[in-house]
Amino acid sequence: MSRLYAAHTLLNAGVAIAALIAPLSIAPAFAQDAPAAEEAQIDEPASGDIVVTARRREENLINVPIAMSVVSGDSLVKSGAADITALQDRTPNLTLQIARGSNSTLIAFSRGVGQQDPLWGFEPGVALYIDDVYVARPQGAVLDIFDVERVEVLRGPQGTLYGRNTIGGAVKYVTRKLGNEFHASARASYGSYNQLDLVGQVTLPISDTFSVGAAIARYKRDGYGKNLTTGAEQYDKDVIAARVSAEFTPTENMFFRVAGDRILDRSNPRHGTRLLPNGTDPIYAPTASVYDTRAGIGDRNRVKTQGVSATGEIGLTDALTFKTISAWREGHTDTLIDFDNTALPTLDVPAEYDDRQFTQELQLLYQGDRIQGVAGLYYLDGRASGAFDTVVGLFNLTTLTSGTVRTKSYAAFGDMSFDLTDQFKISVGARYTKDDKTGTVFRRNYTGIRSPYFGNAAAVPGLLRTDYTNSRSFEKFTPRVSVSYAPRADLNFYASYGQGFKSGGFDMRGDAIFTPTTVNGYEPETIDSWEIGMKGAFLDRTLFVNLAGFMSKYKNQQVTIQVPALPSGIASFVDNAGKADIYGFEIETRMVPSRHFSAGLVVGYTHADYKEFLTFIGGGTTPVDVANQRVFQNTPKWTANVSATWSEDVAGGTLALTPAVSLRSDLSMFEIPTPALDQDGYVLVEASLNWTSGDGRYRIGVAGRNLTDTRYRVGGYNFPGATTGNSVIGYYGPPRTVTGTVEVKF
Template sequence: MRHFLLAGAAIAALATPAFAQDAQPAADTAAQGFEADSVRATGEIIVTARRRQETAQEVPLAISVVGANQIESTGNFNILKLQQLAPTLQVYSSNPRNTSVNIRGLGVPFGLTSDGFEQGVGIYVDDVYNSRVAAAVFDFLDVNQVEVLRGPQGTLYGKNTTAGAINITTNQPTFDFEGRAEVTAGNLNFKQAKVAVSGPLSDKVAARIAAGVTSRRGTLYNVNSQQYVNEQDNLGVRGTLLFKPSDDLSITLSGDYSKQDPEGYTTVFVRVGRTQRPLNRQYDALVAAANANGRNYAVPSRNPYDRLSDTDANLNAGNKIGGTSLKVNWDVGLGKFTSITAWRFWDWKPENDRDFTGLSIVSKSQNPSQQDQYSQEFRYNYEGDRIDFVVGLFGFKQRIDTQGTEQQGIDASRWSLSGTQAGNPAILNGLTATNTQYLKSTSAALFGQAAWKVTDQLTIQPGVRLNYDKKSGFYQRVVTNGAGAVINCTPAPAAGTDLAAQCGVYQPQLTRPSASKWNFSYDVNVNYKFARGILGYATYAKSFKTLGINQNGLPLTAANVPDLSASTVKPESVHHFELGLKTQFWDRRATFNISAFRTSIKNFQATVNGGQFGTVRGYLANADKVRSQGIETDFRINPSDRFLAYVSGAYTDAKYKKFTNAPCPPELSGGTLQAASATPDYSQPGVPGALSPRQCDISGQRLPGVSRWSASFGAEANLPVTLLDNEGQAYFGGDGNYRSHWNSNASPSAYTEIRGYVLTNFRAGFRTERFDVFGWVRNAFDKKYIDLLQVAPGNVGLIAGNPGDQRTWGATVKAKF
């Protein structure tokens, strides 16, 4: 099957782009004015959220729909930027692999990258599941629309959608020739070009091909390499062949390939916060001690908005992702049969600077990974007068291989050791951990959902899914000292020796975690049409996120051996309630939707971290209970072809209801540990030399990464104009988003609180049926804000971060032919 799919991808790449897509062209949620007249006249948005075509207002769930023209006009060309248009979507990324996609504060354990757990927000491109969240950082290519489905979607989308799903559909081949091209240029040397061509190869075969490139100078300047870093350097191609031998049968073969090769990624100095480490072993004192030996080190700036970095390790973020799919749609008269066969790959080649400084503490950090995944889905859809249903089978197989190297540098002893050992760089210099690991994952599911139209107004919609998962992994860490000799840390070496110091940084390990689990999930939705254009619904869902295994090493027992009891992590158990009301009025010129939700999760898969460079770098554990609840609203008005406006808002209260063994924030870390039998004492945060709790009770505290208040808004007005004998529209538009403050650490810390902000964008231009020319400015008021804060390892109090994009501006030309 793999060779068959590869051959198909090669053929498709020579002929076309886009995975198979059944949906008709859709009007943008907030930009219908850009769409075809026939679609704009109906005011309807066609979605496939329930695996069949229907209007967004008919779907009894909370859904945000963003069309292609809104994506292009607002510059939101990947999921990282899409969150500006969907208030409850949160995306955080320090590099492609370290990317978290959350909805309503739920989805991915914050601050941990591990192959051994599932994400809680599923990303689907033309019905194909992308298991690696790294797919989220690639540019949208020839996209028709993006649906953000909020709340558990486990019945139809699977185990990986406890928080929601992102359903991306691309443009399909056409039997009428069409082409589109787009070119954009802006400051920071921003350049972007896209092209798509579609048309018939015969009366039964159509093809489509698309390509896009994006480049931009980095937003940070590295004073050591004298280069701009955190660049954009993206390339993507997509090809599709559509074979339609009859009106009842269509076969679509698709292939895509995307590549990123930027100079990046790194951070800047943001602040220093006091920890419980002895004062002479915190950041400022350590820098002073290093300089006392003839160094002259100083961070290039303590103002993060100077955008200066002094990273001294190599940086690389080579990222490739792609695959092929074969989709068959067959109308058998009494229903529609669909088969989707897919293979995808991911190749990640990183180099990082994990100490976040210009000192050589960690001189090398790289964990390249390669992934293959195969999936097969069969679905049967039936639509009747009183009963609609979909049933299906899903199979998935995945393997991920990772080869890691992390090495200590000349300044590591000063940073990590104490006493006389701190002054001996030879103890840690060259200490190297070489990691070899793999993960094998297999899933199978049987699912179904029905809709019983009790009356013309009342519909009851139950759904079920039976899922089986098996995961097996391998992790081996071999540690060598600066002379290249392999070290052994079992039994535990005598305290105070050089070997004990080395084992305190990198601990050799060998583990083979393995587990399997059956899970049953279900939901029921009751919806009622109160009147034309008014739909109310209530949903209960019992869902799960499958078991996890710890792939990055395990914590140690008192005997200094891996704690095998931490090898596996229990599945999350999700209970979700939601009420919603969808309304359209004023002859469909206005839409107002509102939803209220409450999601409770038992055995929440959370991050636990020992705070050191390597010994207990990070692993998963189960928090007892997490809860997210809130209210979301969407309002859209389009009184005429000359004006449209929208505003969406969300209030989200997401917190740990019970998490008694959480990692402590930096202000309660770094000191000598309190006695194991002692009641944890949290009364001396940030007091150097104070005793540190072994773990912290953060019950009642807010989940990281989620703002309590968020909103997006926009408007556009146009006038008919004739310019150079071309009849068209002159238009002016604006859009923006707001986020209240939020915390950027797995255990909320006073040092990682990120202030709220408002970003505002404007555009103005002239368009006709054949072309569109406009200028744009994003972050028009040059708001200074932080995308992400990170706690540097070692409990030295250093906080590094990623400042958000400054004001950018440019111009775009789009043409149809």
């Protein structure tokens, strides 16, 4: 499809949306006290008076000219969601998954844009924020659902207010504020595979102006499968998470908060399962269960992440507020990946990651009668490092790869909204970002199984493949503009244009013998995105509708290519792939005809097509355009979810039944289609039944997920060929699980 035709299609879609909604826009003003709608908007994403902070200031969701979904923490807990990856079932055009071989590393894609490779030094394409703090690394980013008020998912580039590496969007994990009243809660869950979750929270007001709070969670579960070589659990869970905070409100115009969190994940590594044999050798045969493995590399996996932040808000005048956000975070990961999935070290990778970051953001917020906005400065000082061995047992050879990327990022930004009339508004924003990066990469062959770095002191040093330190700077100006028209309250039409970019860097796996230009690093990727949309409430606030259509021009996409390269193991290089066009639409609706029934529908469509994909073929030195042979990874064309809730007054409380069905169409795991790995479309069915007492103090619930016990791949590795053990392995989403929960609030 040509770009002109895509633009014409998007324009026609916008006209059609306007034509469909126009008759509803002249409906009578909504009853502001409709109880059914007010109840629904607490838990559902397409609701009316939901207050969000997508533009770094509190606003009604309907008034924000950004495609976004909002899901409350209570809603996720009641549905039995294990962690934030459950958001992909409720959010259009979103992929959130646990990374290959990991238990707590996050892979995120939105509207075709993301980053699958979690290696240190590579930047994510969809940013994660805990409150207002940017989390630079994906390790430990699969956050569990506790002490969270809501999760906001912003789709499309957020380059103005959120900056670098939000080229696909942002996920904001918003925790609860303490307030100045005592409250506490305790939740216990038991379910399939001996799942045991214990969560406790407490808020203690020390005075009228000072409160302290804490939350702790313990998650324990047996594995969905077994390691047939070592006997260890496979796909188990063993996590302890905690959060503490203190809030001080000396006056009504001043607020200060200090918060700290720590997560320790000691779950066993996920070794995946073989999808293809290696000849007739039985040790390489696939296992009977997709959750079983024969990996022999070991079962030690440990991920620790922690951080502390300090936020201050000072009202300078009635209209002007100063805000400061200081944060420090660090993480360390020890893990193992057995690519061959056998007891032999045919293709094994022990690895470690280490990272730390400091960020400082200063904001000046203005809230006037006709003008609202924010301006600010941002600084990040980060260090990401790590090391791994690539063990090729058939050759008694190991390649050690290690390195560090140091990043200093500076930004200045502003976004202002002007109410030209009561109906017409315009928003203009821009951000200037400068990244200074220094990369150090070391890669060397050793004779022996593992290098000295990972415990084999007898390994004999061999060919030095990469050893360099280089520095580069990247800078970008990213504007955004939007116009809104609100013909009446609770109805908003908007159109917007925005840019985003993801910083360039250095390939930590780069092999200077195979690809000498790796020492020069790779370039940033950029996106230009156009969007039209509508948000509204209709029929006396019993119907909520959010619609969006988008088209993006994607340039210099960073793609990691890994191929067998014996006898050195695996060669990796990063391509700036070229150009792509992405367009699609999103629909989120919620109907609440009565307090006893509600229903929702979410639909997303993404068409992503490479127009140019330059890469090197067969060791050649001239790049070749292979756009017609490449596809977008982790980007199903269709995503959908339909749900309904029936509730009745029972035994002094409310009994609510919520079934839901989600759909994802075919997707590719990598840019090169791989039939053995790529996932066909699938459907997941879930249901929950919750009884809540009339005063809200007690809840008893049961939740079932993947009730049809569907097997679906969420990741994989592809290293075919006898010399690598024909290593084609897959990683799978959870099987059918049922969980019972008791919750008490004090």
